[in-house]
Every structure is written in structure tokens, then in C-alpha cells.
Amino acid sequence: MKVEKTAVAGTLESSDLMVTVEPSSSGIEMDLTSSVINQYGRQIKAVVLETLERLDVKDCKLTIVDKGALDCTIKARVECAVFRSCGKSDKNIPWGGAVR
Amino acid sequence: MKNAVGRDIPEFLLKNGKEVYQGKFYMDGKYIQKAGPKTRRYEKPQESKIVDSIVDALKLCGAKSGMTFSFHHHLRNGDYVANMVMEAAVKELGLCDLTIAATSLGDANDPIAEYIEEGKVIGLQTSGIRGKIGDVVSRGKLKTPAIIRSHGGRPRAIEAGEVHIDIAFVAAPTSDCVGNCRGIGGKSNCGSLGYAITDSRFADKVVVVTDCLVDFPNYPASVEAIDVDAVVVVDSIGDPKKIASAAARISKNPRDLMMAENVAKVIASTPYFKEGFSFQTGVGGPSLAANLFLEKFMDERQIKMGWAIGGICGPMVELLKKGKVGKVIDVQDFDLDAVNSINQTPGHYEMSASQYANPANKGAFVNKLDFVVLAALEIDTDFNVNVLTGSDGVLRGAPGGHPDTAAGSKCCIIVTPLIRGRMATVCEHVVTVTTPGDCVDVLVTDYGIAVNPLRPDIIKCLDDAKIPHVSIESLKEKAYSIVGRPDDLEWEDNVVAVLEARDGTILDVVRQIRPYKG
Amino acid sequence: MIPRPRPKRFRLRRTMMFMNAQKPGLIKDAYIYGCDSIMLDLEDAVAENQKDAARFSLYHALKTIDYGNTEVIVRINGLDTPHWKEDIRVCVAGGADGIRIAKCESAQDVITVEEAVLEAEREFGVEEGRTLLMAALESPKGIINAYEICTASKRMFGVAISGGDFRRCMGTKFTKDGVDLMVARGQMLIAARAAGIQCFDTVFTDLDDDEGFMAEQMQNKAMGFDGKSLINPKQIRPVHDLLAPTEKEVIWATKVVEAYKEQSAAGVGVFTVDGKMVDIAFIPGAERTLRLAKACGMYDGDLV
Numbered sequence: 001m002k003v004e005k006t007a008v009a010g011t012l013e014s015s016d017l018m019v020t021v022e023p024s025s026s027g028i029e030m031d032l033t034s035s036v037i038n039q040y041g042r043q044i045k046a047v048v049l050e051t052l053e054r055l056d057v058k059d060c061k062l063t064i065v066d067k068g069a070l071d072c073t074i075k076a077r078v079e080c081a082v083f084r085s086c087g088k089s090d091k092n093i094p095w096g097g098a099v100r
Numbered sequence: 101m102k103n104a105v106g107r108d109i110p111e112f113l114l115k116n117g118k119e120v121y122q123g124k125f126y127m128d129g130k131y132i133q134k135a136g137p138k139t140r141r142y143e144k145p146q147e148s149k150i151v152d153s154i155v156d157a158l159k160l161c162g163a164k165s166g167m168t169f170s171f172h173h174h175l176r177n178g179d180y181v182a183n184m185v186m187e188a189a190v191k192e193l194g195l196c197d198l199t200i201a202a203t204s205l206g207d208a209n210d211p212i213a214e215y216i217e218e219g220k221v222i223g224l225q226t227s228g229i230r231g232k233i234g235d236v237v238s239r240g241k242l243k244t245p246a247i248i249r250s251h252g253g254r255p256r257a258i259e260a261g262e263v264h265i266d267i268a269f270v271a272a273p274t275s276d277c278v279g280n281c282r283g284i285g286g287k288s289n290c291g292s293l294g295y296a297i298t299d300s301r302f303a304d305k306v307v308v309v310t311d312c313l314v315d316f317p318n319y320p321a322s323v324e325a326i327d328v329d330a331v332v333v334v335d336s337i338g339d340p341k342k343i344a345s346a347a348a349r350i351s352k353n354p355r356d357l358m359m360a361e362n363v364a365k366v367i368a369s370t371p372y373f374k375e376g377f378s379f380q381t382g383v384g385g386p387s388l389a390a391n392l393f394l395e396k397f398m399d400e401r402q403i404k405m406g407w408a409i410g411g412i413c414g415p416m417v418e419l420l421k422k423g424k425v426g427k428v429i430d431v432q433d434f435d436l437d438a439v440n441s442i443n444q445t446p447g448h449y450e451m452s453a454s455q456y457a458n459p460a461n462k463g464a465f466v467n468k469l470d471f472v473v474l475a476a477l478e479i480d481t482d483f484n485v486n487v488l489t490g491s492d493g494v495l496r497g498a499p500g501g502h503p504d505t506a507a508g509s510k511c512c513i514i515v516t517p518l519i520r521g522r523m524a525t526v527c528e529h530v531v532t533v534t535t536p537g538d539c540v541d542v543l544v545t546d547y548g549i550a551v552n553p554l555r556p557d558i559i560k561c562l563d564d565a566k567i568p569h570v571s572i573e574s575l576k577e578k579a580y581s582i583v584g585r586p587d588d589l590e591w592e593d594n595v596v597a598v599l600e601a602r603d604g605t606i607l608d609v610v611r612q613i614r615p616y617k618g
Numbered sequence: 619m620i621p622r623p624r625p626k627r628f629r630l631r632r633t634m635m636f637m638n639a640q641k642p643g644l645i646k647d648a649y650i651y652g653c654d655s656i657m658l659d660l661e662d663a664v665a666e667n668q669k670d671a672a673r674f675s676l677y678h679a680l681k682t683i684d685y686g687n688t689e690v691i692v693r694i695n696g697l698d699t700p701h702w703k704e705d706i707r708v709c710v711a712g713g714a715d716g717i718r719i720a721k722c723e724s725a726q727d728v729i730t731v732e733e734a735v736l737e738a739e740r741e742f743g744v745e746e747g748r749t750l751l752m753a754a755l756e757s758p759k760g761i762i763n764a765y766e767i768c769t770a771s772k773r774m775f776g777v778a779i780s781g782g783d784f785r786r787c788m789g790t791k792f793t794k795d796g797v798d799l800m801v802a803r804g805q806m807l808i809a810a811r812a813a814g815i816q817c818f819d820t821v822f823t824d825l826d827d828d829e830g831f832m833a834e835q836m837q838n839k840a841m842g843f844d845g846k847s848l849i850n851p852k853q854i855r856p857v858h859d860l861l862a863p864t865e866k867e868v869i870w871a872t873k874v875v876e877a878y879k880e881q882s883a884a885g886v887g888v889f890t891v892d893g894k895m896v897d898i899a900f901i902p903g904a905e906r907t908l909r910l911a912k913a914c915g916m917y918d919g920d921l922v
Binding site: 358 | 643646647650651684850851852854
């Protein structure tokens with residue numbers, strides 16, 4: 001998938017995260033702040049990169065502000081932001097395929 | 101050297117007779133020679149000890165650099181006195197190399213963090229360490245390791261001479277001109293002054309700071325004039341709204357209520373739950389709500405609570421007034437209902453920290469306590485509890501009376517949600533041990549109850565009452581299955597805080613946190 | 619992924635609690651409060667411009683969270699919106715136990731949804747017929763067509779009335795004695811019973827009015843409702859307590875079922891228990907009592 005425009009998903013509420021994706025031409029750049037950065041920083045990054053890989057996103061700039069979200073929420077917000085960024089978040093989502 | 105809870109204590113701390121923690125009643129039977137203060141004789145009569153300002157009081161008491169000052173925390177987040185005194189000492193008198201021995205420190209003491217960073221305050225001894233102070237100490241800015249003690253451990257250390265207090269500052273809601281203090285009758289009332297009592301008897305000099313001067317004699321006094329050197333009258337010792345909140349409300353959160361009900365069920369299943377039983381709770385949501393459900397069981401079985409101790413708030417006072425508990429012995433008041441009740445409602449009495457929890461005297465209240473219900477930041481599979489450091493390794497809590505009540509009580513129950521945000525409360529190893537696992541009996545979470553294998557008698561009680569329980573390992577696995585297994589925190593070598601067990605042995609150390617490099 | 623057991627059309631549904639599919643902090647352990655069903659909401663609780671985000675949250679919530687024995691139903695958007703089809707796709711792909719059809723007005727509504735559900739089951743390799751359905755009746759037309767809605771599909775397990783929307787259509791207001799919804803409730807109950815499916819009452823929104831809540835659920839019980847929709851966990855316990863059988867009822871039911879098992883093995887169809895005549899007609903009621911008793915910890919035998 002190609003990130004075409006800037007898109008945001010999620011909130012700054014406790015247990016949620018706010019993901020902003022922007023187009024990029026130089027691979028994947030991630031800026032992560034988290035209320036649990038010491039204990040889960042590495043894992044959050046891993047989940048985000050895995051999700052991008054499944055969606056076949058090769059270039060994008062992500063800004064993530066995490067408030068202690070679980071893996072399932074991280075995946076949901078990253079996927080939603082990516083699909084929104086190409087205007088395709090409303091229908092025919094590949095549930096169980098790229099979204100897993 | 102490894103201690104009895106498996107924590108490695110650096111050798112450099114084990115000097116001058118300091119030992120590592122070796123189990124809960126290790127010091128039983130040993131003798132101590134108590135230390136006494138060096139005090140001035142005021143044989144010539146004085147009509148009044150009032151001096152004009154805090155600076156004058158400091159000068160009168162011969163305040164010098166390198167001294168240890170003490171404060172109590174009965175004014176909690178509304179306290180002005182500790183900050184006022186430190187400002188006078190550091191800014192106006194230019195003192196440095198000071199040690200603060202407070203009964204606890206909180207967010208209200210944030211201004212003191214500045215003096216730590218500037219190196220004016222080089223030592224800290226306290227129960228609670230939070231806010232900016234917790235932050236700067238965690239980052240290694242305090243010159244000597246902070247010493248963290250429980251409410252019972254502190255008077256023990258003072259009496260044994262391990263802490264020498266040069267000047268004790270007593271914030272008093274009311275005082276007379278010679279220093280008889282009470283916690284009620286003024287405009288910034290706090291009720292019990294239990295934490296200030298030991299300091300007032302063992303410090304070389306005692307300064308009373310009050311915002312409400314009353315006629316002599318201000319009796320019955322919590323802190324006595326015979327121990328006081330000077331009295332300072334200021335405009336305000338604290339913010340009344342933050343000293344005693346409006347009546348503590350019992351939580352309506354269904355999760356808290358669910359856990360509270362299970363706590364009451366566990367209590368009611370043990371043989372200690374009989375006529376005249378004794379009880380203590382904390383003030384957190386589920387702990388306080390346990391009072392409500394306990395009352396139902398008491399009514400059902402037609403038994404009354406003999407006595408309750410602790411930090412006291414409204415709901416316990418309610419029970420007293422309803423005649424469902426015989427006596428309430430109070431070391432700290434949290435809300436206005438409690439403040440207005442102490443020494444007024446028949447059966448509601450004050451006690452000192454030493455009477456409450458000192459393990460080295462001939463028998464403090466906690467030794468006779470049946471049940472205590474406490475919270476925890478973390479608890480590990482050995483039942484060790486952490487109430488001091490957040491799971492990010494930063495100092496943000498206080499042992500308080502936790503280790504004392506856990507050690508003394510017949511049944512210690514920890515009640516806490518399994519997970520807070522993305523943090524697992526039940527974990528593999530707690531960041532810091534503040535209460536050793538051999539003192540903790542039951543864990544109640546929103547995902548199940550676990551009993552310490554050291555208490556097969558309690559396991560049988562739960563089985564007989566058909567209360568389901570699981571292993572603490574399974575709770576830990578459940579927690580990790582939801583939030584994921586956290587990475588270990590990384591630490592620098594230097595020790596920023598030393599955790600003393602209530603008997604003075606060393607339970608754990610806190611090191612400087614290494615910032616995340618991503 | 620936590621494998622979920624095949625959804626059961628007939629099971630205890632005393633309490634059905636609404637949860638916002640978009641609130642990660644709340645969903646992750648909604649089931650610990652012990653309600654019988656959770657209803658994850660894609661409809662009114664989710665803002666119009668967040669419907670897409672809610673679906674992603676829902677999919678992952680369905681796939682990762684362990685709900686134990688609690689049933690998971692999803693309320694999809696109405697058939698008059700552009701969202702319902704994708705809602706159905708995500709529900710089936712995620713493995714939800716059932717779908718709640720909002721604003722259901724006719725048998726055709728049910729059939730339309732059922733067709734989309736079957737298509738999704740085929741698309742995602744889910745066992746055909748697995749996903750159950752229930753209808754929310756929110757308008758006078760819905761109530762009038764209650765029986766045809768109840769019988770429109772074998773997947774239908776129950777109907778509920780949505781009080782707020784219904785009152786708006788009727789131009790009425792909540793009354794303490796329930797007169798405002800009496801006829802609608804009655805018609806819906808009769809239709810559900812005639813069709814052999816379950817019937818649920820609407821939510822009680824005033825969380826501070828404990829007495830009012832008790833009064834309404836007592837009326838629900840007297841009228842024959844199988845369960846109630848809830849909006850807050852603190853409402854769960856009172857409903858379970860009220861619907862719990864008494865000890866006498868449990869003892870009676872145990873005797874009836876035991877006796878029936880013995881007697882029917884010997885080929886006898888009518889017999890007496892405690893001096894009262896009992897035949898096979900008594901058994902479903904007795905078994906239901908025992909199931910209720912089991913759910914509230916009053917019975918731990920193996921007759922049901």
C-alpha cells in the first residue's frame with residue numbers, strides 16, 4: 001500500500017495511542033513517545049513495523065504518541081491510519097488477510 | 101550480599117552494624133540502648149517562647165550547615181511549613197549540606213527538589229518520596245543515598261540513635277505560647293499529630309510553627325511544651341482544602357466494588373473474624389469499599405469490630421458512631437469527618453507512630469491486629485510488594501505503614517487490579533521490595549484471588565467457604581498474556597535510595613534509572 | 619487468536635451490556651464483571667467519522683481478547699446507512715457470536731442482513747450458519763412486524779426493544795410505571811414467545827436511580843423478559859440477583875428433573891413429586907431453573 005496523504009487515527013486517552021502517518025520517500029521513519037517507553041518501547045516498535053510490513057507499506061513517516069495501548073489497539077490504529085491515508089478505510093478491508 | 105528476599109545489597113552499605121534483611125522477626129529478643137537528645141535546660145521561667153520568624157527560630161536553635169531537620173506530613177499535600185523552613189534555611193541563612201528527615205514527602209514539597217539539585221540538601225530520610233523530589237533523586241542528583249523507612253521503622257531508628265535530629269519542626273494547627281500543640285481547634289486542622297510525637301521527644305531542638313495561637317494551656321496536648329524550644333506564629337501553615345479532603349466517598353466503580361466484596365468474603369471465611377476482631381484499611385478505592393461489605397458480614401453474623409487503627413477517614417468514623425466498632429486509634433486523619441471526630445467522638449483516640457508500628461518497642465498496635473487491607477503498585481510471585489517505585493523505576497510512592505501492618509497482622513490482604521493501563525501489577529520480580537513476601541498472605545485482584553503458600557491454613561478457609569482461588573503464577577501469566585512481557589529496566593550502578601526494613605536491616609536498594617535509548 | 623466456541627442460539631442472556639467498540643481501555647476486560655453477553659457497539663456510540671476506525675478496533679478486539687464464557691454480539695449500523703455491509707464483513711471475519719440489527723422494521727431487513735452474513739461467512743471461510751442474529755425494534759412498525767421479524771431466520775435468537783428511539787417515534791416520555799412502553803413490550807414478548815425465541819428489555823439510563831432500576835427490572839421479570847440491556851457494570855449484579863431462583867425453587871427443580879430421568883427410563887410419562895402431578899411439560903422450566911441456579915452458583919450438580 002502507498003501512503004498518499006497525511007492521516008491520523010486514535011486518541012490520547014489512557015490505553016489508546018494517536019498515530020499520524022505521512023507520505024515519505026525514504027523508507028520507514030518512526031518517532032515514538034510512550035508512557036511505558038522503558039518497558040515496552042521495543043515491543044511497540046516491533047508491532048508497528050510488523051503491521052506496516054503486512055500492509056506492504058515501504059515508505060512512510062509515523063508519529064506515535066502512546067498512552068499504554070495494548071498490541072491489538074496499536075495494530076488497529078496503525079492500520080486505520082494507513083488505510084485512511086489512501087482514502088480506502090471505508091470498505092472492502094482485507095480482514096484476516098493483510099489486516100490480521 | 102544477597103538477603104532473604106533475594107535482593108543483592110552492595111557491601112558498602114553494610115557498615116556500622118548494618119545487616120541485610122534476614123526474615124520477618126530476625127531482631128526479636130535483641131537489646132538496644134536508646135539514644136537521647138542533647139537538650140538545653142530552661143530552668144529560669146519563660147512567659148513565652150514566641151519568636152518573630154522562622155529565621156529567628158533557626159538562629160535561636162543554633163542552626164548550622166550539615167544539620168538534620170525533621171518534619172511531619174500531617175498536612176499532606178496542603179503543607180507549607182517544610183518548604184517555608186527550607187527556604188529560610190537555604191536562602192536566608194545560606195545553610196548547606198543539610199539532611200531532611202521527614203516522616204513523608206509529597207508533591208507539596210516540590211520546591212525542595214531545587215535545593216537537592218543545587219547540592220544544598222545532601223541527604224533525605226523519609227517514607228514517601230514523590231513528585232519532583234522523587235524525580236531528581238531517581239536521576240541521581242542527591243549526594244547521598246536517600247534512606248526510605250516505614251512509619252514503624254522511623255521511630256525505631258530515631259530511638260536507636262541511627263537518625264540524629266538536630267531540629268524538629270512541628271507544624272501545629274494550634275499551639276499556646278510555650279508550645280503545647282494540638283491537631284484541632286484552629287483553621288488548618290489535621291486531627292492526629294501521631295507522626296510528630298517521637299520527633300518532639302528525641303530531637304535536640306524543637307520548633308513549633310502554628311497559624312493559630314491559643315490560650316495556655318492548650319491541653320490535652322499531642323506535642324508537649326516541655327519538649328519545645330521556640331514557637332513561631334505564621335499566617336498560614338497550610339491549605340485546609342488539601343490537608344483534609346471533604347469526606348472520603350466510597351467508590352462506586354464496579355470493579356472496585358467487586359474486589360472489595362471478595363476481600364470481605366475472604367475476611368469472613370477466616371477464624372479471626374469473630375466478636376471483637378480488629379481491622380485496618382487503606383484509603384484507596386477497593387480498600388475503603390471493603391468497609392462497606394465487611395459491615396454486611398458483621399451484621400449477618402451479629403458481631404462487632406473490637407477496634408480499628410490506621411490512617412482514619414469518614415467511613416470508619418461512621419462505624420464508630422453506629423456502635424459497630426468499639427474504639428478507633430488514630431495515627432493520621434485523611435478527611436474532615438475524621439478530623440472532626442478525633443478526641444471528640446467517644447472511642448476515637450490519637451496514637452503516636454511508635455505506638456502504632458514501632459517493631460523495637462515492647463508491643464505496638466500492629467502486633468495485635470487481625471486484618472489489614474492494603475494496596476500495591478506491584479506484587480511478584482513470591483508475594484513481595486512494591487509500593488515505592490513505579491514500574492518505570494522512578495521513585496513515586498511510600499512504604500508508609502505497609503510493611504509494619506503486614507508483619508504484625510494475622511491476615512494481610514493486598515487488593516489491586518491485575519493491570520493498570522499497560523502495566524502488570526502481578527509480575528515476575530518487583531522493581532523494589534518494600535514489603536517482604538513472608539508478611540503478605542492473600543492477593544485479591546479483579547481476575548482472581550491467590551493465597552501465599554506459606555499460609556495453608558488460609559487456603560483451607562477459602563476452600564471450606566467455597567471461595568475460588570488460583571496460583572499467583574497463573575495471575576502473572578494472565579497479566580502478561582494481556583499486556584505482553586515487559587523488557588527489564590536498565591540501571592546505572594550508583595545507589596540513589598536504600599530501603600530499610602522496619603527492623604533496620606536492608607531490604608532493597610534503588611539505583612539510578614538509565615534512560616531509554618531507542 | 620483465541621478460538622471461540624460455536625455460538626449457542628439458546629443460552630442464558632440475563633444481562634447484555636453495551637460497550638463502545640472504540641474505548642480500548644474498557645473493552646479489554648469487560649467480561650470480568652460477569653454479564654452473560656457483551657454488545658460491542660458500532661452504531662450510536664461511534665461518531666460518524668470514526669466508523670472506519672471502530673471497525674479496525676473491533677476486529678482486533680474480537681481476535682485477541684479472551685471473553686471466557688461471555689457471548690459477544692455486535693450492534694451494526696442501520697440498513698439506511700452506508701456502513702452496514704462493511705460492519706457485517708468485519709463481524710463475521712472477526713468471529714463475533716452474533717449481530718444485532720438496529721432499527722429492524724420488517725422480515726426483509728432480517729433477510730437482507732442474513733444474505734450479507736452468509737456471503738461474508740463464505741468469503742472468510744467461517745462455518746455457514748454460525749453467526750447468530752437478533753433484532754432491535756425501535757419503531758411502531760418494528761413492533762407491529764415483531765412476529766414476522768422473529769420468524770424470519772433460523773439464526774434469530776432474540777428481539778429487544780430500544781426504548782429511547784421508540785419513545786421518540788411515539789412522542790412519549792419515560793414513565794415510572796412503564797405505561798409508556800407497556801403495549802410495545804407486551805406485543806414484542808408475545809411475538810417472541812410465539813416464535814420460540816428470547817426477548818430483552820431496554821436500557822435504564824439513570825445510573826443514580828437505584829430504586830427506579832429495581833422497579834423496572836421487577837416489572838421486566840413479571841412480564842416474562844429473558845434479560846435486560848445494560849449500560850454500566852454496576853447494573854449487572856442486581857439483575858442476576860433478581861432473576862436467581864429461590865432455594866425452594868432449586869430444590870423442587872432438582873427433584874423434578876431427577877424424578878423425570880428415573881421415571882422416563884422406566885417408561886413412565888406422568889408421575890408425582892412431593893404429591894404434585896408432573897409430566898414432560900414441566901421439564902424445560904425445571905431445567906431452565908437449574909441452569910439459572912448454576913449460573914449464580916446455587917447449584918453445582920450435573921443434571922444440566
